[in-house]
Amino acid sequence: MAEHGVVETRDAYFEAIETLAGGTGPIGIDAERASGFTYSQRAYLIQIYRRDAGTFLFDPPAIGDFSELNESLRDAEWILHAASQDLACLREVGLDPVNMFDTELAARLLGLPRVGLGTVVEELLGIHLAKEHSAANWSTRPLPEAWLVYAALDVELLPDLRDRMVEMLVESEKTQIAAEEFAAVLARETKAPRVDPWRRLSGVHSIRGQRNLAVARELWIARDALAQHLDVSPGRLVPDASLVAAARVMPESRQALADLREFSGRASRSELDRWWAAIQAGMSSPDLPALKASSDTLPPPRAWAERNPEADVRFKAARAALASVSDELAIPLENLLTPDFLRRVAWSPPESVSADSIGSALADLGARAWQVAATAQLIADAFVEVHQSICLPSESDS
Structure with missing residues (x-):
């Protein structure tokens, strides 16, 4: 393959598989779509880098099925940045990782102030990574050479970035947290199509x-x-x-x-x-839609004080408690616990509030074990304190 050539024939594809199989260590992988230009969210370029093998840029519309490549690299760790954005289009062509490291998610867990690939690479590796083609129309053919250079750099730095982040996760005792988060991303089910x-x-x-x-x-x-x-x-x-x-x-x-x-x-x-x-x-049409769609979405928290005052107080108290843990762990509040999970248990708490009952409710919603361990007791304590302050008469009332 030329330095920045694109693999666009089945013969070249099988040669690339053989070369990548002979490489060492994890693979860096990325996909480019044409969001905002095309209807589909398919991948129009897939980039893969592996040490001792090099970089390969694949043309998915031309190659078609990637199941052979998937099988060849199945046992390797796959490194992606913001995996949730790319997994759907990768799976569409038969690429489905079993073991993954997400550098964007790791950056969040490490408390980095900005988590875009360019800024993370610059902060941790000291390398400036230009992102001028990130919003390009990748369905364009032929792809300009400058775009291919950009696409290659996106994956060539991922193994070094991953290695540095592994060190930082160990130092901050967040290795298990990261493992649970990566597994959750891989296991997350595709959202059902929206009604209306x-x-x-x-x-x-x-x-x-x-x-x-x-x-x-x-x-x-x-x-x-x-x-x-x-x-x-x-x-x-x-x-x-x-x-x-x-x-x-x-x-x-x-x-x-x-x-x-x-x-x-x-x-x-x-x-x-x-x-x-x-x-x-x-x-x-005789089929007239309802003025408002039916939904299980909760009201926005700003409306809670009027619609459900006790839930409003519970939510604010628990959120304040979690904010302190977020600061202590240097993990953003939204990563410490999915905001919707906290809103739902605050709106409709278990009948008997305890760390166990709150933990079970959070787990049912999809919270990971580490999140339950870090938040359930605090949420339960906040809810109990709020309940007591509402129900117990003050000294002036007695």
């Missing part, structure tokens, strides 16, 4: 009336189908603001839609018949 995904339209909250919402829904469905067919990011066809504007105004004719100044975007006029048909479908 059209409700994610930016600005949909400004639409009043069920009929208007039905029009917004049909416009979203029409745009999504076209975006998927063209493999183009939906917002590049017609932005959310345009769909919302049309749903609010409810144009009475195709021409009225064409004249609507707020209805813009590169496909707003070339696909005008499609959008008008969607509006007509929404106007005549």
Whole structure:
């Protein structure tokens, strides 16, 4: 392979497998998508580096299935930065690590102030890593040489970065914590598809009336189908603001839609018949959506004081207690315990509050063993103290 050439044939792919299998130590791996440009979140470039083997840049659309590479490297530790962002597209082509080290997550657990790859590499290795192509359209073919150089550097430094972080995790006695967190990322299930995904339209909250919402829904469905067919990011066809504007105004004719100044975007006029048909479908649909989606999402904490005062006091007391532990461990509060977990136990605590019952509730939500050990007792103590302060009469009342 040329210095920054791309592996894009099956023959070259099998040669790369053989070379990588002869390398030593863990592998650095990364994937480049075309988020914001394409509909799919597939990988358009996969980079792998291994000591004594070198760097390989693979073209996933050209190669197809990577199961042979996955099997060859199955026993190696895979190093990724922010693995949760790349695992889905890697698994889509057959690359699924068993043993992983996440340098972004490790940076969080080590309490580093900034966790982007460039800043972490600079702080721990003293090397400046330019990130000017991170938001590029990686579906471009052929890929510019400068992009390939950038992509190669992203993985070539990962083994050295991992080694330094392992030392730091040992020094800070966080090796087991990191292992539990890495395992949790690998085991995390893919989120189920959203019910009514059209409700994610930016600005949909400004639409009043069920009929208007039905029009917004049909416009979203029409745009999504076209975006998927063209493999183009939906917002590049017609932005959310345009769909919302049309749903609010409810144009009475195709021409009225064409004249609507707020209805813009590169496909707003070339696909005008499609959008008008969607509006007509929404106007005549017997299936009118509810004004508000059903959800198990809790109210935002700022509304708790009015809606559930005791939960508000519990949440604030427990959060303050956890903040002190966060400072002591030099682990961000959101990594010490997922914020939603604390909100849920504060909103609906176990009937009998104790470290064991709080710990069980947290574990059921998905908290790791180390998180339960570090937080359950503190949360339980805070809840009990709040309950006593509310229920016990003060001396002036007696």
